[in-house]
Amino acid sequence: MSDRPDIRQGTCPQCGHEEVIEAVQSEFAHGNFGVPMCVTYDERWVLSGQNPQHGHGPLSLYVCRRCGFCQWYARSPETIPISEGHRTRLIKGGQSGAEAEPSQE
Ligand SMILES: [Zn+2]
Numbered sequence: 249m250s251d252r253p254d255i256r257q258g259t260c261p262q263c264g265h266e267e268v269i270e271a272v273q274s275e276f277a278h279g280n281f282g283v284p285m286c287v288t289y290d291e292r293w294v295l296s297g298q299n300p301q302h303g304h305g306p307l308s309l310y311v312c313r314r315c316g317f318c319q320w321y322a323r324s325p326e327t328i329p330i331s332e333g334h335r336t337r338l339i340k341g342g343q344s345g346a347e348a349e350p351s352q353e
Pocket residue numbers: 260261262263264265312313314315316317
């Protein structure tokens with residue numbers, strides 16, 4: 249456990265202020281309503297690239313109302329897929345040397 253306050257509980261870890269704005273982030277390039285901005289998206293079946301309609305880990309931005317300090321948090325991080333197609337890679341701490349290197353095929 250960290251002794252710094254969790255910004256999601258309404259206290260700024262930077263200055264200690266107790267007013268924090270929570271903002272759910274959307275991307276607006278795909279129609280009027282936008283889609284949730286996520287950590288990653290599933291690959292398209294036909295076209296290349298990723299499908300903004302199938303996202304994982306929707307992002308919220310937390311902003312201290314006094315100093316402007318910002319932190320991003322993703323919802324349900326344990327459900328975010330790790331794969332080349334998702335352009336995600338899992339980095340595990342607590343390893344050293346060659347074990348920490350990404351595996352090559
Ligand atoms: Zn602050």
